[in-house]
Amino acid sequence: MSDLDRLAERLGIEPFYHDIWGNRRETSDATKRALSAAMGYPAGTGEELAASLHAVEDRTWRRMLPPVLVIDEGAPLNLALAVPAGLEDAELTWTLTEEGGLAHRASLRVGNLPLAEQRVLDGVAYERRTVSTRLPPTLPLGYHRLSVVIRPQGVGGTLEGGTVLIVAPQRCLTVEDVVPGGRTWGIGLQLYALKSGDDWGIGDFDDLGRFAETAAGLGAGLVGLNPLHALFPADPNHIGPYSPSSRTFLNSLYIDVERVPELAATPHAQALIASEEFRQRLAAARAMELVDYPAVSALKMPVLEALHATFRALGESDARREAFETFRREMGEPLRRHAVFEALHEHFYRRDPSQWMWRTWPPAFQHPDSPEVQAFAAEQAERVDFFEYLQWEADRQLGTAAERGRRAGLPIGFYRDLAVAAHPGGAAAWGESDILVQGANVGAPPDQFNMKGQNWGLAPLSPVGLRESAYGSFIAMLRANMRHAGALRIDHVMALQHLFWIPADGSDGAYVEYPFEDLLRIIALESRRNGCIVIGEDLGTVPEGFRPALERAGILSYRVLYFERSADGGFKAPDEYPAGAMVTVTTHDLATFKGFWTNRDLDWRAKLDLYPDEAARNKDVWDRGVDRWWMLQALEREGLRPASYPNNEGSQPFSRELMEAVHRYLSRSPGRIAMVQIEDALGEVEQPNLPGTVDQHPNWRRRLGMPVEAMAGDEGLRRLAEAVRSERS
Numbered sequence: 001m002s003d004l005d006r007l008a009e010r011l012g013i014e015p016f017y018h019d020i021w022g023n024r025r026e027t028s029d030a031t032k033r034a035l036s037a038a039m040g041y042p043a044g045t046g047e048e049l050a051a052s053l054h055a056v057e058d059r060t061w062r063r064m065l066p067p068v069l070v071i072d073e074g075a076p077l078n079l080a081l082a083v084p085a086g087l088e089d090a091e092l093t094w095t096l097t098e099e100g101g102l103a104h105r106a107s108l109r110v111g112n113l114p115l116a117e118q119r120v121l122d123g124v125a126y127e128r129r130t131v132s133t134r135l136p137p138t139l140p141l142g143y144h145r146l147s148v149v150i151r152p153q154g155v156g157g158t159l160e161g162g163t164v165l166i167v168a169p170q171r172c173l174t175v176e177d178v179v180p181g182g183r184t185w186g187i188g189l190q191l192y193a194l195k196s197g198d199d200w201g202i203g204d205f206d207d208l209g210r211f212a213e214t215a216a217g218l219g220a221g222l223v224g225l226n227p228l229h230a231l232f233p234a235d236p237n238h239i240g241p242y243s244p245s246s247r248t249f250l251n252s253l254y255i256d257v258e259r260v261p262e263l264a265a266t267p268h269a270q271a272l273i274a275s276e277e278f279r280q281r282l283a284a285a286r287a288m289e290l291v292d293y294p295a296v297s298a299l300k301m302p303v304l305e306a307l308h309a310t311f312r313a314l315g316e317s318d319a320r321r322e323a324f325e326t327f328r329r330e331m332g333e334p335l336r337r338h339a340v341f342e343a344l345h346e347h348f349y350r351r352d353p354s355q356w357m358w359r360t361w362p363p364a365f366q367h368p369d370s371p372e373v374q375a376f377a378a379e380q381a382e383r384v385d386f387f388e389y390l391q392w393e394a395d396r397q398l399g400t401a402a403e404r405g406r407r408a409g410l411p412i413g414f415y416r417d418l419a420v421a422a423h424p425g426g427a428a429a430w431g432e433s434d435i436l437v438q439g440a441n442v443g444a445p446p447d448q449f450n451m452k453g454q455n456w457g458l459a460p461l462s463p464v465g466l467r468e469s470a471y472g473s474f475i476a477m478l479r480a481n482m483r484h485a486g487a488l489r490i491d492h493v494m495a496l497q498h499l500f501w502i503p504a505d506g507s508d509g510a511y512v513e514y515p516f517e518d519l520l521r522i523i524a525l526e527s528r529r530n531g532c533i534v535i536g537e538d539l540g541t542v543p544e545g546f547r548p549a550l551e552r553a554g555i556l557s558y559r560v561l562y563f564e565r566s567a568d569g570g571f572k573a574p575d576e577y578p579a580g581a582m583v584t585v586t587t588h589d590l591a592t593f594k595g596f597w598t599n600r601d602l603d604w605r606a607k608l609d610l611y612p613d614e615a616a617r618n619k620d621v622w623d624r625g626v627d628r629w630w631m632l633q634a635l636e637r638e639g640l641r642p643a644s645y646p647n648n649e650g651s652q653p654f655s656r657e658l659m660e661a662v663h664r665y666l667s668r669s670p671g672r673i674a675m676v677q678i679e680d681a682l683g684e685v686e687q688p689n690l691p692g693t694v695d696q697h698p699n700w701r702r703r704l705g706m707p708v709e710a711m712a713g714d715e716g717l718r719r720l721a722e723a724v725r726s727e728r729s
Contacts (some may be wrong), residue, residue, distance in 0.1 A: 003053050004043060008032040010056045011039055012463045012513035014498060019445055020541055027510040034503030035510060038439030039462050061119055061126045064148060064161025068470035070518040073141055073169050076134050080116060083150060083159065085125035087111075090152040094131070096165065099142040106133075110150060141167050141525055143475075164470040168521035171554035172534045175672040178486070179411050182672055184221030185724050186415065189678040190241075190588060190688050191225055191254060192291050192700065196708045198258065201285025201296040205397035206256035207708050212405030212414070214712045218721035222412035222487060223405060224675055226588065226688075227419045228254065228398070230338070230427065233387070234346035235356060236297035239700050242419045242491065243458060245426030248473075248480040249338050250398065252390040253293070257300050260393055261320060262307040269306040290701040308386045327392045334431070334476060337368050339387035340377045341427035347380075357425035359438070368431050395483070402484040412533065415487035418477070420495050421458035428459075428473075435465040435473050440501040443509060444540065453509065455502050463514045471522055478523065482530035487673075489558070489582075493536030493550070496520065497543055520553045527554075535582045535673070539563065550580075556673065557581040561666050562590060562627075569626075571634040577669035584675040585666055588688040592679045593662060597654040599624055600685050608696045625650040635661050638668065656683060656716055660723045667727035676724060681717050682706050 005015070008027070013035050016026045033043045041052035060066070061082045069079065081092075088111030096104040113129035120126070143166055150159040176182035194203030194211060208223075215223050229244030231251050241251075263269055272278055278299070285295045314321045328335060341358075344365060348355040355361055364372035377384055405413050421442045422428040429436040436459040443455040466474060482488055490496075497516040502509040527534050535556040538547060547557060559581045564572040577583055585593050591601035602620050604610075611617040628650030635641040636648060642657040659680060667674045679687070682704060690697040711717055 003049055004029060004032055007036055007041065007043060007049065007053045007056060010053075011036055011041065012498075014511040014513055017445065017511050025445070025508075028508055030505075031503060031507040031510045034505050034507045035440055035501055035512065038437045038501070038503065039464055040434075058121055061121055061128075064150075064159065065146070065163040067468050068164045068166065068518075069146070070166040070168060070471075070521050072521065073167055076132060077165075079131040079146075079163075080128050081113070081131060081148065081161070082126055082128050083110065085118070085127050087127075087150060087152055087159075090150050093149045093151075095147045095149075096136070096139070097145045097147070098139065099144055100140070104136050104139075135167070139167060141169060141528065166471075166518075166522065166525065168525040169528055170521075170524065170552070172524045172527035173531060174554050175412075175533055175556075178531075178533065179221055183670075183728050184412065184672070185667065185674040185676065185728050186220050186222035186224055186412070187215050187218075187678055187681060188224030188584070188588075188675045189226075189704075190700070190702075191228065193678075193688070193702060193704045194708050195286075195703050195706075199286060200257060200282060200299050201288060202253060202291050202293070203703075204254050204256040205394070205401045206259050208254075208398075209401035209404040210708045211711070212401060212410060213408040214708065216405060216408035216410045217712055218718065219725040220410065220721070222410060222415050222673070224415045224487075224489070225417060227417045227491075229419060229422075230391075232345060232349075232356075232426070233297070233301070233342055233390075234349045235353075236293040238423075239291075239293050241417075241700060243423050243456075244419055244428075245341075245423055246338055246428045247419055247422055248334060248428065248477050249391050250394040252304075252387075252394050253296055253300060255300065255304065255390065255394050255397060257303050257307075259397060260304070260307050262310040263303075266306050266310040269303050269310075272303060272306070289703055290698050291703060293701075304390065305386065308389050311389060312382070312385065323396075324389065324392050327395065328388060331391070334473075335388055335391060336377075336384070337431040338427045339384045339391070340368065340373065341430050342387040343380050343383045344373070344376060345427075346383070347376075358430045359425070366430070367433070399484045410486075413486035414484065415489055415533075415535065416481050416485040417489045418481045418491060419458075420492040420499075421456070421460055423457070424459035432465075432473055435462055435469060436460070437462050437465075437501075439504050441504065442495075443500050443502045445500055445509060453502075460499055460501055460512070461514075463512065467515060467518075471518065474519070475522060475526065478526040479530065482526060482532040485530075485532055487533040487535060488527075489535040489537060490523075490555075491537050492540070493538050493555070493558075494540070494542060494546060496523075496536075497546055497549075516549070520549065520555075523555070524553055551578075554580075559583045559669075559671065560587060560590070561585045561662070562596070570630045573634070574638065574665060574668035575670065577671050579670040579672060581669075581671040582673040582675060583666050583669050583671035584677065585662060585680060586677055586687075588677075589691050591687050592677065592684055593659055594654050594680070594683055594685045595687055596624075597628060597658070598685060601687060601690070604690055604697060608690075608693060610692060628652075631662065635665055638665055640665055656719075659683065660720055663720060664723050664727050667724045674724060674728060676720065678704065681720050682711075682714070683716060 013032055016024055018024055036043045043049040043052055064081050090110045091107055092110050093107045115127055116130050117128040146165045147162040191203045191208055194207040196207045212223050227241040228250050230246045230249040232238045232245050282299060285292055348361050364370050402413050424438055441455050442458040442460045446453040496519045498511040498513045500509050501512050523534055535558055536550050537558045559577055566572055595601050606617050629648055632641055632648040640661040642661050644657055645652050686702055688702055689699045
């Protein structure tokens with residue numbers, strides 16, 4: 001094995017992969033060099049390669065303990081210690097300090113530990129010795145600290161080391177743990193799409209609370225949401241929920257301004273809202289069929305700034321002020337760092353829109369710990385406080401909406417959606433540059449849908465950085481997204497095992513391996529702690545053995561009706577779906593069922609010239625007709641084909657009866673959760689997002705045709721809910 005191959009192996013860069021057609025794709029040397037450099041280990045020259053390999057291989061010898069160790073509940077502790085040779089007579093004392101503070105100690109002689117390996121580094125001999133012991137039977141699940149002190153005999157000084165010991169359950173919280181019978185159903189929606197009589201041009205957390213009450217009244221067990229991640233307040237044109245600034249914090253545009261308590265004590269804000277000019281702009285935004293994000297921001301942000309000024313004038317003993325300080329303590333330094341980024345981003349972007357990416361800022365401002373950044377934060381303390389205030393109020397309103405749903409009878413509540421990665425120009429990448437990689441983007445290899453592959457323009461997490469930080473940012477991100485939720489959907493869940501990286505230099509992409517078992521255990525721990533079911537979006541190229549591993553961990557698979565086919569091309573029967581799954585007819589990236597039946601998505605592709613030629617378009621139209629024929633055949637087998645469809649010909653028109661029959665069909669599956677998309681429930685033809693487009697199609701902007709106040713009384717929605725509920729019971 002060459003030195004480059006050894007370095008790539010140590011960093012988790014996979015030497016090859018098999019594409020969707022079964023072809024073996026070798027990872028080129030150029031790609032290995034580019035991805036190694038992206039992780040902070042340059043290999044462009046022989047000297048760089050030697051130095052990087054030396055740093056990677058020697059790191060585990062130069063420190064006594066690894067940064068983190070993740071083990072199953074009840075498993076013995078097997079620990080390898082790296083120590084200088086010649087310490088056989090030294091006394092070793094280890095101290096295990098539980099998360100709650102209780103400490104356990106034991107001492108032994110180094111020479112009594114089995115010798116596993118030896119190595120000489122720069123003329124110094126090292127040994128790796130193993131500690132195998134059973135942990136205290138009372139040791140709880142959680143995050144503990146293991147410290148080791150070695151006192152050599154007859155010489156001064158001691159050697160010290162420490163590691164984070166994470167003790168985790170083997171399985172996540174499951175639907176069976178929460179719902180009697182272990183089967184339920186829910187309604188999925190894009191929050192921005194909700195409209196109401198008092199919205200400000202976008203769905204907000206108050207609308208969400210109302211919708212949650214409606215869903216509970218229809219007998220649903222949960223409400224599914226698009227990612228609520230923080231975007232870029234200074235630039236409301238950046239609207240993609242799967243391309244966030246941070247996956248840990250919230251999109252402040254979802255705040256319902258009129259539900260912020262400070263409004264009652266801010267007369268000039270009330271006067272602004274009541275002014276004729278403001279009311280006209282508000283009415284225009286409210287009447288839009290598509291969300292006008294800049295217009296919404298222009299309405300909300302000045303009022304929120306005024307409310308923040310009122311808030312800052314509150315006394316320290318005020319209950320609101322105390323709640324804010326509690327939130328700041330809970331969220332800690334990551335909240336402040338996020339707020340500082342938003343203030344800096346606003347500062348540079350308003351001065352020069354070309355400085356949208358933090359990499360274009362003056363070098364002194366590209367690191368959160370620089371003296372210049374600290375000085376800016378001190379000078380702009382009020383603005384930083386404002387962005388912290390927005391996060392707190394957004395969190396409070398989301399919590400209120402969740403509580404409304406629970407009180408109304410949602411047993412699971414909200415399921416939130418965790419995007420696969422963050423934008424390289426955002427707060428997370430700026431604040432955690434040792435965790436988020438800048439020299440590569442996340443994407444996907446070529447497949448039948450995208451012959452050139454996909455580059456999603458997102459910054460991958462560094463597997464090296466994750467372990468070096470004891471998974472701290474990953475844990476914080478999970479907790480933040482499980483907050484006020486009863487379930488979490490992890491987008492492109494295969495990223496827990498490996499993720500396709502595309503080097504910024506244009507080299508071919510390659511898969512990079514992640515510490516899969518560690519990440520699964522941590523997810524299970526946080527799932528149990530936060531009372532949160534976990535769903536893994538496992539569409540696309542799924543590695544062999546991956547789905548069984550998810551099943552063992554109690555993570556639900558994600559099965560979409562359109563893709564679940566038998567060998568002959570027909571739709572799988574309901575009983576062929578796995579029990580450990582969430583099932584749905586469609587998703588935000590696919591045609592609504594009405595759009596599927598009427599070829600609306602194919603019409604869009606033709607309109608936007610996304611087909612290479614007319615033959616490809618004609619083939620899709622033909623195949624869709626065959627799919628409609630297969631669909632009616634499947635319904636007929638289950639005795640569900642509506643009477644208004646006399647045969648299985650795919651040319652028959654769409655109807656609400658057909659919509660109900662298809663959802664009955666899927667709801668008969670043993671899958672633990674069946675999801676209905678709100679667009680289907682309301683008979684909408686347009687889909688929220690059309691992959692492969694940016695500005696050509698109104699992605700992430702479509703508003704629903706029916707206001708939330710009317711939904712509880714809508715006969716079509718009630719009939720569909722009854723159809724699904726009856727099949728689930």
